[in-house]
Amino acid sequence: MSSKFKPITLNDKPLFDGFFRKHPQKISEYTFTNLFCWRRMWNYRYAVIDGHLIVESDEKQGPAFYPPVGPDPAGMIKALSKEYPDWHFSMVEEDVALKLKDSFLVRKDEDQRDYVYLTEDLRALPGTKYSVKRNFIRRCQQHNPEVCALSDERVREFIEMQERWCDEHKCLSNNQLTSEDDAIKQLLTNHKKLGVLGVCVTINGQLEAFALGEPINPSTYIEHFEKASVKYDGLYQFVLHEFAKSIPPQFKFLNREQDLGVAGLRKAKLSWHPVGYVEKYSLLPSASD
Template sequence: MEIPCHPDSRPLALADKPLLDALFTELQPRVSELTFANLYLFRGIHDYRLTRLGDALVVLGRGYGGEAYALPPLSGDVTGALRTLLADGFTIYGADDTFLERHGADAAITVEEDRDGFDYLYLRSDLADLPGNRFHKKKNRINYFAARHPFEVRVFGPDHRQGCLALLDEWRRVRDAAGSTSLDPETAAAAEAVTLSAELGLEGVVIAVEGRVGAFALGERLNRETAVCHFEKSDPFMEGISQLVNREFCRLFTDCTFVNREQDLGEPGLRTAKLSYHPVELVRKFWLRKTPEP
């Protein structure tokens, strides 16, 4: 069933950053979607909008197929807003275990696990240091790259924007030839992240190879203990550079215990790659729907 947007909703705007940043600081979310930068950068494909239900602030969105949903209410009477949304025919996406414990214990709510949306959580020190035999192959690939290419690791800054955008164009060209799905929104979001990094509070690293950008990664702090990597792009023809930029991104956030590397979207190759880094936890996400009446 197609659900219209709430009549009082409005599009998410850059001016909403202080409000949402304050709410996320209070919430300390573990789910990677819950940062202003992530919502803003994917506002086009997901049609993110803000509305209020009573005193609760709610983000409304749409899936890739156009289906309407809402993220878990962010403030105020969360339980009341949740019931209203479900009664109005919305599904809720991105509820985690903590949200379910607080607001989901109701026979009128059907809970469905979304394995493709689980976030991969790692010890930052594991990814930054690659210790022991578990990461032997990752270290070998980095050594392979380092032995063949002179490179520098740099903190991302305005001077790197054009180089990152050029790399992103090449990355898109190669992926387009392979028939990758969801390519346009991913490319557009990454390009805007590079362009608006300062305004969005994103940090990152660049691997410079013989004067040009060979890889970059951008992210931010998700909560007090966790950094989240939103975008990681690398030259597809340089073996070992993706492992290098992953390591260097994790070395940037020295005050964090964990790194969240988001979901695999059900892509088998991506799932294998993420599991190969030995996550300490998969942060579970759920769909919530109104239980059909008998």
């Protein structure tokens, strides 16, 4: 870990947001909310170097940098690699990775690519390709679900629903789910300061599903988390549909993040018919360097 870098705190949000506004990003990792909420799992730290925002993380393969945010990310990657020759770069977008294919070993990370959908498709569920989703939603509607929104008054209900979900899925025996639980609670506790919006669903007076997200760039909204009780058939389909309906109309696309190589998650994300992906690459030190 470099001494130049410091931990991410809520007070850093204006700095990060300023960089992301000036240099719009596509990868799901690059919202302040994502970095703040997952900071404990990945030990995120940051620095501003030569006009670029640099984020470092602890990964299984060793210390890594995320792609620099600034006017010349490829040039900054080359500069950082000279100072930190044993580090690698992860979550690098395709256009930057291809510029550096002669200087690094470039590896495509299929498990990390983000799924991108037309927001209007998930609002309208048009045509035969969405007929199964419409059927699931009709099943859920038989339970008279009521749609609500994240608010200070409902935070406790969101957290209680997340805790029930964790009990159902045995989060304590799964490190990834334990970290996700922490990230969700970080988001809910700080939702106003983070600027995150949320849709919730109650059935028989109890909150049984939620989806949480925010804008990531001028044309794209991102869904950070989506949870639903296993008690009600079609509830996941219903909450995503309602979340899409809540997204302001200027956001043409919805990024629903990656599948992490989990077969069931991959199948579920593909079933909603993505129109594209945000491909990500790792850049590894070249053996010839």
